[in-house]
Amino acid sequence: MGNKTFTMIKPDAVENGHIGAILNKIIASGFKIIAMKLTKLTKEKAEKFYQVHSERPFYGELVSFMSRGPIVVAILEKENAVEEFRKLIGSTNPAEAKEGTIRSLYATSMGENAVHGSDSDENAEIEGTFHFSDDEILS
Numbered sequence: 001m002g003n004k005t006f007t008m009i010k011p012d013a014v015e016n017g018h019i020g021a022i023l024n025k026i027i028a029s030g031f032k033i034i035a036m037k038l039t040k041l042t043k044e045k046a047e048k049f050y051q052v053h054s055e056r057p058f059y060g061e062l063v064s065f066m067s068r069g070p071i072v073v074a075i076l077e078k079e080n081a082v083e084e085f086r087k088l089i090g091s092t093n094p095a096e097a098k099e100g101t102i103r104s105l106y107a108t109s110m111g112e113n114a115v116h117g118s119d120s121d122e123n124a125e126i127e128g129t130f131h132f133s134d135d136e137i138l139s
Ligand code: CMP
Pocket: 053, 058, 061, 062, 092, 110, 111, 112, 113, 115, 116, 117
């Protein structure tokens, strides 16, 4: 069980002014931010990040959504981080997300679901290093 996860505050949540509220919830839930930046994905970078979904019918929609505006990317630290963070954000589909979770509060649809959380320790490492170099990550 690892102690790091990777998150993105997606373009919908940034456009809707939820960066501060989402970060507050993350910090209040005991996660320590060890790397963070405001950035924007090019179409090519979004295609690369979501390569695992390239055969899915929603891939094109996902890539254009994720590259349409600024996002916040961050690496978070907490015991059992991947699982704890996925509990905090709730189900991919906001209609199924438990009350009080980030997606139940701030997501608008299955595609535009406000936040990303890594689904495994291995992917947390891959996704974190996709966005940050070693010297940008606090230890
Ligand atoms: P996330 O789990 O962060 O990463 C994969 C993303 O694909 C997911 O969030 C959604 O934004 C998107 N996604 C998953 N399923 C669908 C779907 N059925 N339709 C549109 N987008 C989807």
